[in-house]
Amino acid sequence: MTDPFLLEIKDLHATVEGKEILRGVSLQVRTGEVHAVMGPNGSGKSTLAQVLAGHPAYKVTGGSVRYDGKDLLELEPEARAREGMFLAFQYPVAIRGITNSYFLRSAVNAIRKHKGEPELDPLDFLQVLEDKLKAIGWDDSFMNRAVNEGFSGGEKKRNEILQLAVLEPRLAILDETDSGLDIDALKTVAQAVNMLRSPLRSFVVVTHYQRLLNYIVPDYVHVLAEGRIVKSGGKELALTLEEKGYDWVKPEGAAVS
Amino acid sequence: MTSIEAQVLQPYKYGFVTDIESESVPPGLSEDVIRLISAKKGEPEWMLDWRLKAYRHWLTMTEPTWANVKYGPIDYQAISYYAAPKQRPKVESLDQVDPKLLETFEKLGIPIAEQKRLAGVAVDAVFDSVSVATTFRAELAKFGVIFCPISEAIREHPDLVRQYLGTVVPTNDNYFAALNSAVFTDGSFAFIPKGVRCPLELSTYFRINASSTGQFERTLIIAEEGSHVSYLEGCSAPTRDENQLHAAVVELVALDNAQIKYSTIQNWYPGDEEGKGGIYNFVTKRGACRGRNSKISWTQVETGSAITWKYPGCLLQGDGSIGEFYSVAVTNHRQQADTGTKMIHIGKNTKSTIVSKGISAGHGQNTYRGLVKIMKGAEGARNYSQCDSMLIGDQCGAHTFPYIDVRNSSAIMEHEASTSKIGEDQIFYCKQRGLSAEDAVSMIVNGFCKEVFKELPMEFAVEAQNLLGISLEGSVG
Numbered sequence: 169m170t171d172p173f174l175l176e177i178k179d180l181h182a183t184v185e186g187k188e189i190l191r192g193v194s195l196q197v198r199t200g201e202v203h204a205v206m207g208p209n210g211s212g213k214s215t216l217a218q219v220l221a222g223h224p225a226y227k228v229t230g231g232s233v234r235y236d237g238k239d240l241l242e243l244e245p246e247a248r249a250r251e252g253m254f255l256a257f258q259y260p261v262a263i264r265g266i267t268n269s270y271f272l273r274s275a276v277n278a279i280r281k282h283k284g285e286p287e288l289d290p291l292d293f294l295q296v297l298e299d300k301l302k303a304i305g306w307d308d309s310f311m312n313r314a315v316n317e318g319f320s321g322g323e324k325k326r327n328e329i330l331q332l333a334v335l336e337p338r339l340a341i342l343d344e345t346d347s348g349l350d351i352d353a354l355k356t357v358a359q360a361v362n363m364l365r366s367p368l369r370s371f372v373v374v375t376h377y378q379r380l381l382n383y384i385v386p387d388y389v390h391v392l393a394e395g396r397i398v399k400s401g402g403k404e405l406a407l408t409l410e411e412k413g414y415d416w417v418k419p420e421g422a423a424v425s
Numbered sequence: 426m427t428s429i430e431a432q433v434l435q436p437y438k439y440g441f442v443t444d445i446e447s448e449s450v451p452p453g454l455s456e457d458v459i460r461l462i463s464a465k466k467g468e469p470e471w472m473l474d475w476r477l478k479a480y481r482h483w484l485t486m487t488e489p490t491w492a493n494v495k496y497g498p499i500d501y502q503a504i505s506y507y508a509a510p511k512q513r514p515k516v517e518s519l520d521q522v523d524p525k526l527l528e529t530f531e532k533l534g535i536p537i538a539e540q541k542r543l544a545g546v547a548v549d550a551v552f553d554s555v556s557v558a559t560t561f562r563a564e565l566a567k568f569g570v571i572f573c574p575i576s577e578a579i580r581e582h583p584d585l586v587r588q589y590l591g592t593v594v595p596t597n598d599n600y601f602a603a604l605n606s607a608v609f610t611d612g613s614f615a616f617i618p619k620g621v622r623c624p625l626e627l628s629t630y631f632r633i634n635a636s637s638t639g640q641f642e643r644t645l646i647i648a649e650e651g652s653h654v655s656y657l658e659g660c661s662a663p664t665r666d667e668n669q670l671h672a673a674v675v676e677l678v679a680l681d682n683a684q685i686k687y688s689t690i691q692n693w694y695p696g697d698e699e700g701k702g703g704i705y706n707f708v709t710k711r712g713a714c715r716g717r718n719s720k721i722s723w724t725q726v727e728t729g730s731a732i733t734w735k736y737p738g739c740l741l742q743g744d745g746s747i748g749e750f751y752s753v754a755v756t757n758h759r760q761q762a763d764t765g766t767k768m769i770h771i772g773k774n775t776k777s778t779i780v781s782k783g784i785s786a787g788h789g790q791n792t793y794r795g796l797v798k799i800m801k802g803a804e805g806a807r808n809y810s811q812c813d814s815m816l817i818g819d820q821c822g823a824h825t826f827p828y829i830d831v832r833n834s835s836a837i838m839e840h841e842a843s844t845s846k847i848g849e850d851q852i853f854y855c856k857q858r859g860l861s862a863e864d865a866v867s868m869i870v871n872g873f874c875k876e877v878f879k880e881l882p883m884e885f886a887v888e889a890q891n892l893l894g895i896s897l898e899g900s901v902g
Contacts, residue, residue: 249856278861
């Protein structure tokens with residue numbers, strides 16, 4: 169029997185440096201759905217993204233996460249990635265001396281190997297890369313630069329989305345992809361994300377501001393406060409939040425997922 | 426131990442011992458021992474005198490203590506200064522070489538048997554104190570290139586040896602150079618005549634096998650006017666609890682418009698995780714750019730040895746001459762390295778480039794020590810130095826001592842330095858893209874070393890990358 173949900177988070181608790189940040193998060197995502205997770209600073213949004221990807225600094229202290237029928241928390245971070253989970257980082261890391269295209273090809277081949285598919289040689293990969301770039305309407309100007317080295321904030325975020333396009337995950341988590349972007353860069357990134365939406369791919373979009381959701385329109389919106397989801401609704405919830413501010417949801421306290 | 430360090434402990438791959446009967450002189454150093462070594466090598470009188478002079482000077486010297494390394498006192502009387510595998514005194518062809526020796530080098534990835542030779546590379550294989558085989562000699566001779574063990578060069582080409590030996594690194598240069606001058610046993614000699622571009626890469630592989638011995642090799646490379654040569658040395662030793670001393674001297678001479686590219690892949694036994702055993706690698710390497718527009722380029726990948734004390738340098742004497750130093754030094758576990766270069770600008774419009782990459786993991790201590798000296802007459806000298814350190818884990822150390830001494834105001838000096846840390850975040854980023862921790866580290870480290878690796882001859886660049894992968898394997902989790 170298959171799970172009805174691609175991702176099912178139940179009563180998730182997590183700490184960082186002994187401090188409890190997630191205090192019982194529950195969330196269900198079906199294949200093809202786009203969920204936005206919003207919340208004020210310090211509410212635990214980024215922690216949720218990092219915990220799902222398996223960052224070693226975060227310790228899960230309770231609850232469960234099932235992903236594609238498996239116990240996600242049992243999997244190493246690289247295994248989660250190979251099983252199709254992708255995190256677009258809020259602060260992508262630079263790797264000097266390694267070109268973007270070499271890095272991406274290594275990642276693609278690690279995933280292909282996991283699936284039992286033959287690895288791509290540099291020429292084959294170049295073709296794949298060109299197709300992907302064309303699909304999202306970008307040029308290859310930073311493929312031969314070192315990974316995120318000397319990239320502007322906007323270039324880093326674009327690079328994350330390009331990786332998303334090439335790695336073709338089943339679940340993409342975008343961690344504050346809009347932060348630090350001007351409106352033009354935001355539109356470019358959002359357009360690319362929209363082109364990558366598919367009935368076979370789910371998104372969890374973590375953001376502080378509603379403005380990203382004008383361009384990436386979610387199916388569901390959840391509000392995270394003090395480590396719990398305190399309100400869930402359709403896309404209009406984001407607009408209400410924009411109007412009333414986060415204080416509006418805070419007093420409710422309990423989870424309403 | 427952080428999770429980054431948790432995976433260390435890849436055993437040293439080259440630690441096997443070859444079971445071969447060997448003859449060695451009893452431990453201890455005296456004029457008699459030096460006479461014995463000289464006699465075993467069938468040396469002329471002048472060579473013995475040269476050695477004895479060096480020895481007498483050595484007795485007046487004291488071991489240097491300024492390096493940023495710690496080790497107990499070395500008992501120079503407990504070392505055997507000569508060890509050689511027993512075999513027929515004169516080997517006419519490779520068929521007569523003990524198959525165990527051929528096998529040893531084969532196992533190390535240095536095939537010297539006729540049918541398996543590396544294409545495009547002539548190899549001199551040195552086992553303990555003697556050279557056991559040198560490949561492609563006849564082919565090289567057609568071009569006038571001499572490539573042979575130095576012991577043989579002393580007998581066969583005494584005039585050349587006498588003209589150059591000790592002119593770049595004098596016998597009294599430093600404590601270990603003086604010791605080497607007194608007791609050196611084998612090493613390689615290469616002579617590239619005027620106008621010849623050496624058709625093959627020249628390479629020497631040094632293997633220490635016998636216990637309680639030191640290896641004291643001596644290498645001399647002479648590139649005449651307008652000639653070019655690329656030379657590579659590799660080395661390894663068995664896993665042993667004791668420390669073994671390796672004190673080599675390398676001298677390079679480049680005449681007008683000549684170019685020498687000298688690459689080292691140093692993989693002596695580094696000792697175990699607690700720092701027990703390992704080679705003390707105390708080496709003096711120097712090149713003299715004697716001619717106008719000559720060029721000497723040092724590239725080193727240092728992954729082995731318990732302690733490394735090594736500063737390959739260039740004397741830029743000829744106007745317009747160029748010196749280069751590209752280095753990757755790795756210290757893992759309890760390894761200590763104090764290494765760098767000396768660039769002495771003497772001629773006009775001389776240029777030097779220094780790119781040093783230090784990587785420390787475990788409890789490793791890595792020191793860059795460099796001197797750039799611009800002499801009074803060196804009009805228009807230029808130097809560019811870049812020293813980058815990478816730390817893996819939080820128990821290791823990186824240190825930088827760049828000395829600059831400028832006596833001519835027309836000099837242009839540039840110095841860049843950086844220290845970075847492979848952090849959990851970098852590894853996590855790679856893992857989140859599906860890469861294993863090992864692949865992530867190897868990628869990050871190789872990216873860090875890229876500017877140096879691209880200087881290595883093609884055939885060895887891959888080997889260097891793999892070696893780096895092995896010596897750091899497990900240092901990140």
